[in-house]
Amino acid sequence: MPDIxxxxxxxxxxxxxxxxxxxxxxxxxxxxxxxxxxxLLSAIALSFQSVYTPTLEGHWVGLANYRELLGSGGFWAAxxxxxxxxxxTLTLQVLIGVAMALxxxxxxxxxxxxxxxxxxxxxxxxxxxVLVWRWLFNDLYGIVNHALMAAGIIDAPVNWLGAxxxxxxxxxxVGAWKFFPFxxxxxxxRLQTIPEALYEAARIDGAGPISRFFDVTLPQLRDVLxxxxxxxxxxxxKEFDLIYLMTGGGPxxxxxxxxxxxxxxxxxxxQMGMAAAYAVSMMLVMLVFxxxxxxxxxxxxx
Amino acid sequence: xxxxPAWIVSLITWPIVLVIAFPLLWMLITSVKPxxxxxxxxxxxxxxxxxxxxxxRVLQDTPFLQxxxxxxxxxxxxxxxxxxxxxxxAYSLVRFAYPGRETLAxxxxxxxxxxxxxxxxxxxxxxxxxxxxxTLAxxxIAYTTFxxxxxxxxxxxxxxxxxxxxxSAAMVDGASRMGAFVDVVLPQALPGIISTAxxxxxxxxxxxxxxxxxxNSDEARPLTTGVMTMLISAFxxxxxxxxxxxxxxxxxxxxxxxxxxxxxxxxxxxxxVKG
Amino acid sequence: MVQVVFxxxxxxxxxxxxxxxxxxxxxxxxxxxxxxxxxxxKSTTLRMLAGxxxxxxxxxxxxxxxxxxxxPAARDIAMVFQSYALYPHMTVAENICYPLKKRGVAKAxxxxxxxxxxxxxxxxxxxxxxxxxxxxxxxxxxALGRALVREPSVFLLxxxxxxxxxSLRAHMRAELIELHRRLGKTxxxxxxxxxxxxxxxxxxxxxxxGELQQFAPPDEIYNRPANVxxxxxxxxxxxxxxxxxxxxxxxxxxxxxxPLAVALPYAAAARPAAVTVGxxxxxxxxxxxxxxxxxxxxxxxxxxxxxxxxxxGLALTARVPGSNALRVGETVAFDLRRxxxxxFDKSDxxxxxxxxx
Numbered sequence: 001m002p003d004i005x006x007x008x009x010x011x012x013x014x015x016x017x018x019x020x021x022x023x024x025x026x027x028x029x030x031x032x033x034x035x036x037x038x039x040l041l042s043a044i045a046l047s048f049q050s051v052y053t054p055t056l057e058g059h060w061v062g063l064a065n066y067r068e069l070l071g072s073g074g075f076w077a078a079x080x081x082x083x084x085x086x087x088x089t090l091t092l093q094v095l096i097g098v099a100m101a102l103x104x105x106x107x108x109x110x111x112x113x114x115x116x117x118x119x120x121x122x123x124x125x126x127x128x129x130v131l132v133w134r135w136l137f138n139d140l141y142g143i144v145n146h147a148l149m150a151a152g153i154i155d156a157p158v159n160w161l162g163a164x165x166x167x168x169x170x171x172x173x174v175g176a177w178k179f180f181p182f183x184x185x186x187x188x189x190r191l192q193t194i195p196e197a198l199y200e201a202a203r204i205d206g207a208g209p210i211s212r213f214f215d216v217t218l219p220q221l222r223d224v225l226x227x228x229x230x231x232x233x234x235x236x237x238k239e240f241d242l243i244y245l246m247t248g249g250g251p252x253x254x255x256x257x258x259x260x261x262x263x264x265x266x267x268x269x270x271q272m273g274m275a276a277a278y279a280v281s282m283m284l285v286m287l288v289f290x291x292x293x294x295x296x297x298x299x300x301x302x
Numbered sequence: 303x304x305x306x307p308a309w310i311v312s313l314i315t316w317p318i319v320l321v322i323a324f325p326l327l328w329m330l331i332t333s334v335k336p337x338x339x340x341x342x343x344x345x346x347x348x349x350x351x352x353x354x355x356x357x358x359r360v361l362q363d364t365p366f367l368q369x370x371x372x373x374x375x376x377x378x379x380x381x382x383x384x385x386x387x388x389x390x391x392a393y394s395l396v397r398f399a400y401p402g403r404e405t406l407a408x409x410x411x412x413x414x415x416x417x418x419x420x421x422x423x424x425x426x427x428x429x430x431x432x433x434x435x436x437t438l439a440x441x442x443i444a445y446t447t448f449x450x451x452x453x454x455x456x457x458x459x460x461x462x463x464x465x466x467x468x469x470s471a472a473m474v475d476g477a478s479r480m481g482a483f484v485d486v487v488l489p490q491a492l493p494g495i496i497s498t499a500x501x502x503x504x505x506x507x508x509x510x511x512x513x514x515x516x517x518n519s520d521e522a523r524p525l526t527t528g529v530m531t532m533l534i535s536a537f538x539x540x541x542x543x544x545x546x547x548x549x550x551x552x553x554x555x556x557x558x559x560x561x562x563x564x565x566x567x568x569x570x571x572x573x574x575v576k577g
Numbered sequence: 578m579v580q581v582v583f584x585x586x587x588x589x590x591x592x593x594x595x596x597x598x599x600x601x602x603x604x605x606x607x608x609x610x611x612x613x614x615x616x617x618x619k620s621t622t623l624r625m626l627a628g629x630x631x632x633x634x635x636x637x638x639x640x641x642x643x644x645x646x647x648x649p650a651a652r653d654i655a656m657v658f659q660s661y662a663l664y665p666h667m668t669v670a671e672n673i674c675y676p677l678k679k680r681g682v683a684k685a686x687x688x689x690x691x692x693x694x695x696x697x698x699x700x701x702x703x704x705x706x707x708x709x710x711x712x713x714x715x716x717x718x719x720a721l722g723r724a725l726v727r728e729p730s731v732f733l734l735x736x737x738x739x740x741x742x743x744s745l746r747a748h749m750r751a752e753l754i755e756l757h758r759r760l761g762k763t764x765x766x767x768x769x770x771x772x773x774x775x776x777x778x779x780x781x782x783x784x785x786x787g788e789l790q791q792f793a794p795p796d797e798i799y800n801r802p803a804n805v806x807x808x809x810x811x812x813x814x815x816x817x818x819x820x821x822x823x824x825x826x827x828x829x830x831x832x833x834x835x836p837l838a839v840a841l842p843y844a845a846a847a848r849p850a851a852v853t854v855g856x857x858x859x860x861x862x863x864x865x866x867x868x869x870x871x872x873x874x875x876x877x878x879x880x881x882x883x884x885x886x887x888x889x890g891l892a893l894t895a896r897v898p899g900s901n902a903l904r905v906g907e908t909v910a911f912d913l914r915r916x917x918x919x920x921f922d923k924s925d926x927x928x929x930x931x932x933x934x
Contacts, residue, residue: 013646014631020479021398025406028391028454035425035447036413042424056427100318108312116563117323123555123566124326125508127526128548132329135541141341143328177322185567231415238417241510245530262419267515272423279420290415470629471662474733475723476650476679485675489666 046276053270065277074253074261075281082257084168085175085243086236092176093232094225097183102217104184105191122181130245133174137161164254167247171255175242179235183228190224191217226297230290237286258282333357333545340542356546365520366547369528374554376438376524377506380445384453384502387446389495392457393483397469407458413451421447422515429516438522444512449502456501460494461487497565500558504566507554525551579640579730579763580605581626586635588621588787595621596787598635603780608757608764610774613784614810619767620735622784626765627656627733639731650679655724656733659740661716663708669719670695670704676727694722714745721756732764738773750776771811775799783807805926808855808919814883817861817893820923821854830931832918835891837868841915843931852929855919858883861895863903866912872903886911 047065051058069075104115121129136144137160145157160170194217202212240259243249249256249264256264258278266275332340333356335349360366395407425444426435434440464487472482488495513527520528529547559566581603588596596618603609611619624630626637628649636643644652655676663672670691677687695701698718708716717737724732734753738746754777757764768774774781775795783790783798783806791803802808808816821834825845832839834854863884870888877900884903886893888911895911897903922929 012631013628013648017398017479018400021394021400021403024390024394024398027387028394028450029406031387031446031450032410032413035443036416036421036451039421039424039428039447040416042427043420046423046427056430100322103311103315103318106308106311106315108315109307109309110316114315114319116559117319117326119563119567120326120559121322123504123508123559124552125526125555126510127508127529128329128552129325131529131544131548132325135332135545136325136328138541141541177325189567234415238419240417240419245510259417259419263422263511263515266423266426272427276420276423279417279423282417283420286415286417465660465662467658467660467662468664470627470649471656471658471723472664472675473629473649474627474654474656475676475727478648478650481679486664489664 043276047280049273051272053272065274069277078258078261088172089175093180097180101184101187119181121178126241129178162251167255171246186228194220329545333549356542360543360546364532369525373524377503379442380506381499381502384449385499388453388457392461396461410451410454440516445506453498456498464490582638584636586632589633606761607779610766610778610781612774612781617784618787619784623767653730655729657720657724657737659736661720673722690726694726698722713741734766803928805853805921814858814894816855816857818855821852823848836889849922851923853921858894858896860914860917862912863895863897866910872907
């Protein structure tokens, strides 16, 4: 064992310990360095080049990619689209997530079955989720249209995925369906740690259920929600699979978010350098958001 | 907690649960409906007849089984590699003191939030240059980019929850540092390791983008891209087969979910959400 | 039989100095308690002895070896933790045998030792259970068993009784005393409970803020506390402490404290200017005496009554035998056992004894 070898080396115990610690984390550092750090730096380097994907030949272009990116309407439109998508689906995820967590926290019949059914979408493959929803939204045979027509809400089948704003709304709904269980799990776990005594004290003080929710539950949920919102925002912002498979970015780039542009640039237009420039810009936007968010959260907690 | 079941809340909750579960139920129902029923303009809620022909066709007439095998190998290999590395790494982050430890921990958190799209181009270039393009190995390498930080973060939380006294006792009793790790920490961390392994498996099983970019031959293609390519062409979408394939694709997930749900969701409580 | 020596041992965490410099020699076969309020450094000291923490400087010797650079496993010690630290996934038998396994003891020998220890601590019916299925007292005995099985030179115990309820604690105290008598091994015991320290130790090391206050047998700690802190820390109810001064009362010492002037049967020679005066409750005699006090609080404990007195601004506590008819607000006469009054130099808090004491 490596630690016994270290023991004989004559180093002080603290040094030996530190070395062992470094040894244990070395594989992690190596792997992360190889598959994340190195590619990340490469991506930044790539963004200053123009590379033709099929042949992988490229040359240096300096800031030309960025100039083109910022000048084109494409980047800003995609940024707006991504923002709309993120805010929309995030709001749904949080609202539905918190609501379901509150409901599942109660002693309902067949509670574990209900929990399983509610949580399952999160663990499903995005491919499966998309296929199912595309089938549901199918204009001719989809049950959504049929149900709505049967209920008299609409007269003719709606094109859910091929027209705006339907497409954006559709992906928001599917995104919410797929990812809200994350919110449920986190909030439910937190709810289960709130001491019953707090509610009892509130009840004695005369608080009804609504004010108990706002005065006892919500403040307790604050830290969880802060983290959950941060994580979900970041993850929704960078979501590729769901949007690509649902709408491909259409109709007419109506749902083309930044991740999709990156992919299209790299493998559709065969411009890897440009794709990298888009990717780096996207990362910068996310970084700014994360820092701003964390700062605000820290101030709020203080 | 209240002992009496909350009937009113149940009446509100269950309809919502059924609405949420509906798409999956519909997927199941669709997969056993004969094609004629499927494509009528007035679809039925419950099938008038049940058929398994779609399943048969998916299994026999398409490369589905090849894709399934690929996904299995892929997800299992990724899980083994990731767990081996992250168990040691998490232990290091939690129990040792060395310069740069906190920075490393923050870096791990940062990579957790990194968009995959940023890495696809350089990873593609890198894997092509070392001759691994279009192989399952390339996917295993790619999947560790997102699975490893996640596993590290989860395991770190699990291990931090193990009382340090246990390792101290083991060391006083005669174990070396790593001996204490094997005798005491690993058995205690086992539920956490199982959780993390299951999570990693699911992440790898469900991954799409890297498979899309890095592999385009059937030998190495996993289910996610496989199902999309084989059944969707410009002219025709074979919905019936797609639904059957979707159900089959989800079988491992259903099994894991049915038996290990507690393990999966404890991961969130412990580490998935902590900052 | 081994001696344990701390020589100039210090411990600092970054800029915070937890232990400035500790010199302590524990003789072979002693039962020494490290006693003090939380944060006084007693646990840190024990952990440094165990090898679970590294001193910033100084040397620690067990027997004739300097162990500072040795892993815990190499120090020939055993430790009982406050949380017992039993391995949850192993049975009681496996827990106890673990140290033997780590030393490479053969299976047959392990079984023999296990049987010995199990018989000694009455653990036989529990051997197949897991720690989670045991009560606090049982877990504690298993932890003890695990420490005993290896027959080390030194036993370390870190507040092992603090998680037990009162009656069990009393019982375990007796068992530990008996164990020490039987084995005769050097034992180092950390506690914040003075009763444990007083009843079990051959010597007590009182610590405060990382510094050793006094290292002496229990009765010396009780009857001749080395400084104000020790005086106030040891003894329940606590010693009454008040500011006072010493004067020459015609050749003999007079101590002025509160409104009292107490003549002491000692020469009035060289004396500190200002003193802190200490009087233990059992040395306050209620009923007859030259002074008067008002009764502030009466706490009957069954065997005796603890009475809080106010003698013109001076707060005293007294123990009055039996349950008597004293009432709050009453005025009583009292006397003091002159020769049992403790005096501490106010400038440094150290004990001051007049010549002739």
